Amino acid sequence: xxxxxxxxxxxxxxxxxxxxxxxxxxxxxxxxxxxxxxxxxxxxxxxxxxxxxxxxxxxxxxxxxxxxxxxxxxxxxxxxxxxxxxxxxxxxxxxxxxxxxxxxxxxxxxxxxxxxxxxxxxxxxxxxxxxxxxxxxxxxxxxxxxxxxxxxxxxxxxxxxxxxxxxxxxxxxxxxxxxxxxxxxxxxxxxxxxxxxxxxxxxxxxxxxxxxxxxxxxxxxxxxxxxxxxxxxxxxxxxxxxxxxxxxxxxxxxxxxxxxxxxxxxxxxxxxxxxxxxxxxxxxxxxxxxxxxxxxxxxxxxxxxxxxxxxxxxxxxxxxxxxxxxxxxxxxxxxxxxxxxxxxxxxxxxxxxxxxxxxxxxxxxxxxxxxxxxxxxxxxxxxxx
Numbered sequence: 001x002x003x004x005x006x007x008x009x010x011x012x013x014x015x016x017x018x019x020x021x022x023x024x025x026x027x028x029x030x031x032x033x034x035x036x037x038x039x040x041x042x043x044x045x046x047x048x049x050x051x052x053x054x055x056x057x058x059x060x061x062x063x064x065x066x067x068x069x070x071x072x073x074x075x076x077x078x079x080x081x082x083x084x085x086x087x088x089x090x091x092x093x094x095x096x097x098x099x100x101x102x103x104x105x106x107x108x109x110x111x112x113x114x115x116x117x118x119x120x121x122x123x124x125x126x127x128x129x130x131x132x133x134x135x136x137x138x139x140x141x142x143x144x145x146x147x148x149x150x151x152x153x154x155x156x157x158x159x160x161x162x163x164x165x166x167x168x169x170x171x172x173x174x175x176x177x178x179x180x181x182x183x184x185x186x187x188x189x190x191x192x193x194x195x196x197x198x199x200x201x202x203x204x205x206x207x208x209x210x211x212x213x214x215x216x217x218x219x220x221x222x223x224x225x226x227x228x229x230x231x232x233x234x235x236x237x238x239x240x241x242x243x244x245x246x247x248x249x250x251x252x253x254x255x256x257x258x259x260x261x262x263x264x265x266x267x268x269x270x271x272x273x274x275x276x277x278x279x280x281x282x283x284x285x286x287x288x289x290x291x292x293x294x295x296x297x298x299x300x301x302x303x304x305x306x307x308x309x310x311x312x313x314x315x316x317x318x319x320x321x322x323x324x325x326x327x328x329x330x331x332x333x334x335x336x337x338x339x340x341x342x343x344x345x346x347x348x349x350x351x352x353x354x355x356x357x358x359x360x361x362x363x364x365x366x367x368x369x370x371x372x373x374x375x376x377x378x379x380x381x382x383x384x385x
Contacts, residue, residue: 039213045158046171049215051110051141052085053169053208055162056094056117056131060103082161082208083107083131084217085142090135091253093245094207095222096122097186099129107131109138110169121252124187125260125366126244127222129207130252143209146216148241151176151195159199159221159237161208174199183223183238188370192334193241195219201237210239218242261340262366264295265302267330268313278314282351285320286330289313300361303352320356321349337363 058079079102083094092107099105105117115137122129133140155176162168178196185191197210201221210219219239251258267286275283291297291304305313319327322336323346340346342365350357 039156040215042158042171042173045211045213045215046160046169048141049143049209049211050160050169050171051139052143053110053160053162054083054085054092055108055168056081056083056092056098056207057106057108058099058102059105060101080162080204081206082204082221084160084207084209085140086145086217086249088135088140088142090133090137090140091120091249092117092131092133093220093249094129094131095220095240096124096127096129097222098207099131100124100186105131107133107138108168111139113138121255123248123252123258124369125185125189125258126191126248127185127240128220128245128248128252130249132253143211144216145242145246146212146214146218148193148195148218148243151179151212151218153178156213157195157197157199157218158211158213159197159201159205159208160211161201161205161221163202163204167204172200177236181238187368189366190334191222191240191244192331192338193244194222195239195241197237197239198235199237200235205237216242217245220245259342260366261337261342261344261363262295263333263337263346263361263363264292264297265304266290267319267333269329270318274312277310278312280318280351281354282318282320284326284328285318285351286327286333287313287318288316296361296364300359302348302350302359302361315353318351319348320351323347324349 079098081094081098083092085091086093099119100122102119105119107115107117109115115133117131117133120130120132153176156173157176158171158173160169160171163170174197176195177198180192181194181196182190182192183194195210195218199210201224205221208221209217210221212218219241221237221239223238225236248258266289268289269286270280270283272283288302288304291302303315303317305316308314319333321327322333325336327333336346340363342363345360345362348359348361350359
């Protein structure tokens with residue numbers, strides 16, 4: 001269950017309908033003119049790190065689904081977004097949803113120099129893609145990857161990108177407005193530990209860097225919130241954490257598929273009220289709402305609850321520990337699974353009725369998208385209604 005509702009990917013799609021070309025954009029976020037105090041100025045960061053930010057055009061993109069802004073994408077078109085250089089060998093990072101499925105990709109540098117790029121690897125589960133350009137074809141200015149886990153609420157940040165596909169190298173600033181957010185990946189699963197910001201980002205900013213006051217990338221700008229029934233931004237943006245980028249970069253550069261362990265359950269956190277209503281013997285842990293058929297959880301005999309008259313899952317297993325460590329919420333279980341490899345085993349401490357038991361689950365490989373997992377997403381969770 002994704003905690004952040006109503007977020008939309010923010011590439012700008014130009015869709016060829018056969019009769020006309022239509023640019024799909026959304027309403028921009030409110031600009032907050034905050035300075036990057038406590039470190040370098042916004043202007044300093046723009047002058048140096050901004051040279052490493054690029055514009056990306058991905059041609060031949062096609063999809064049977066709707067675009068993030070509600071328009072059908074049934075024919076080939078061009079997606080535009082942003083990216084940034086991370087290594088002087090020509091390695092460029094962007095969002096996977098900007099280039100996934102593209103036939104040709106072009107990277108434009110600040111001097112309006114266009115360079116053909118090769119897609120080395122994409123991972124829809126993290127919305128990260130790695131491109132390669134000829135290192136001799138342009139003046140490369142790599143931007144260092146920082147520690148996203150060190151970001152704190154209130155820290156100043158700077159976003160640089162190409163909003164709406166044509167406002168090249170636009171800089172905006174703001175603060176980290178929240179950390180450890182869960183956002184929805186293009187494949188339907190959850191991206192944990194996203195950085196939330198009020199720095200103005202718009203369609204076309206997808207794949208651009210979110211930088212701290214030292215000019216280090218702490219996230220890839222990926223989504224904008226679209227609450228209140230509106231398709232436009234409400235002034236809240238989300239960035240894929242840089243630590244995830246650092247973790248995946250070596251594999252994606254080699255063109256490797258990213259394999260993630262999968263237990264196969266949907267979870268919900270309990271609170272005192274839920275524990276009382278369901279007459280649970282403990283007040284901490286997570287309830288199993290669903291178990292996906294054929295997964296390690298299913299083979300281990302984990303039991304999902306059945307909705308009662310109040311809509312609460314009753315009679316299912318309650319996870320209270322993972323590998324001997326106490327569980328207080330779904331993120332504890334998700335983090336423990338994420339730290340494993342496909343084929344590893346994980347030990348769950350369960351409460352079933354009045355009985356306590358320990359069950360060992362062998363982790364499988366996560367499906368390519370959430371639909372193949374029966375719509376389940378074990379990467380997060382929430383308080384039951």
